[in-house]
Amino acid sequence: MTGATGICEGRVVIVTGAGRGLGRAHALAFAAEGAKVVVNDLGVGLDGAGCSEGPAQQVVGEITAAGGAAVAHGGDIATTDGAASLVAAALETYGRLDTLVNNAGFLRDRMLVNLDEDDWDAVMRVHAKGHFLPLKHAAAHWRSEAGAGRPVVARVVNTTSGAGLLGSVGQGNYAAAKAGIIGLTLVASAELGRYGVQVNAIAPAARTRMTEDTFAGLSALPADVSPLVVWLGSAASTGVTGRVFEAEAGRITVMEGWRPxxxxxxxxxxxxxxxxxxxxxxxxxxxxxxxxxxxx
The missing domain is CATH 1.20.5 (Single alpha-helices involved in coiled-coils or other helix-helix interfaces)
Structure with a gap:
């Protein structure tokens, strides 16, 4: 990241789905701003198939080569054990956890009449459950810290989508999961504020493996989204919670949801x-x- 200011110096940040695309850009950006990063990625294909430790390890290598600190985590964060081990990786490696960026996901696009139950379940699992479980385990840690009288300045950045805000033809499963993440963000923000935790969501638009076929004309880069994510994940965002931001290239939009x-x-x-x-x-x-x- 150009013009690094050290805005996240000393913070420990988890980024899920950080082996490629947006997650990789976020991990590199946090590291450039002084954070220690837990790079989670299963190394799966666009449809969730396969598994490889390579992408996460490669990002860790990029961070450490630049003088930063990072550790890879290859667990499945859509399982209780995987999510628990993700939080444990941060605590055991760096002794603390300050920010969770939920980013992992994949696509199985079909028109509704052709959408199989397995494709519905798989996408809901990785997006909705893959947000819920890391958030649950991180929140339990932060509640414990607050209960012990230790100050908590925690941040969660969830990843929704324009599909979750407006719908997207051929993506009924993905749109439903991403809309659910907005609801989860609002509830978590209301419930966790008492413990020093702020929870927000971004709806990014950038050219990645997931978007290159659906939005062929999209030219914005993943790194264009990361500055907002880094700020939301830092202590500097004090007072901002329960909000959804759309980010594309140099444009940031506050999304205003349902109201009477x-x-x-x-x-x-x-x-x-x-x-x-x-x-x-x-x-x-x-x-x-x-x-x-x-x-x-």
Whole structure:
């Protein structure tokens, strides 16, 4: 990262799915800013098949060659044992944990009528469960630290997607998982703030293995997203929690979610016809939704 300032000096950061793409860029960026990094990656293919320690070890090599500190973790963070060992790797290697970046994921794109149950389960598992379990184990550690009277300045950065915000044709499983991550982010932010933990999410847009086929014209680089992730993962982001940011190249957008729009109250039960008439009037006064990605 150019113009490094040491914003994460002394912090210990976990990045899941850090062997390639966005995760790799985040890991390198945190290390450049002084963090010690736990590089988690299973080394799987785009569809989650296969397994290799190579990608994680390569990123560790890049960090250490540049004078930083990093350790590889090859466990499956969508399992209880894998997630627990991930947090343990940070604590046993560096004695603390300050930031968790949940980034791991893969795709199995199909139109809904062609989407197999296995493809649904696999994508939900790695994205939704793969966010939940590391977060659960990290949060348990931070709660224990806070309970023992030790100061906690912890940060969690989850990874959602424009598909989770707006939907994406051919990605019903991925969109559902990414929308769920937004809900998890909001709940975790509300529950964990008392322990000194801030939880936010990013919806990145960058050219990676996962996006090169779906968004062929996308030219933004993974490293363009990482500065925001590093800031959210640092102590400098104090007071920012429960928010979702879209990041692409040099553009950062605060995404504003569901909130009450036009409403009507009859004061009694509607008939179906009355409810329909009222709904149509309310829709006429409401904002038009953003289009689903890929819709015609």
């Amino acid at each position: 729009g036009p409403a009507a109250d009859k004061g009694a039960r509607w008939t179906p016809s009355e409810a329909g008439e009222a709904a149509r009037k309310l829709l006429a006064d409401s904002e038009t939704p953003q289009p689903v990605y890929g819709a015609r």
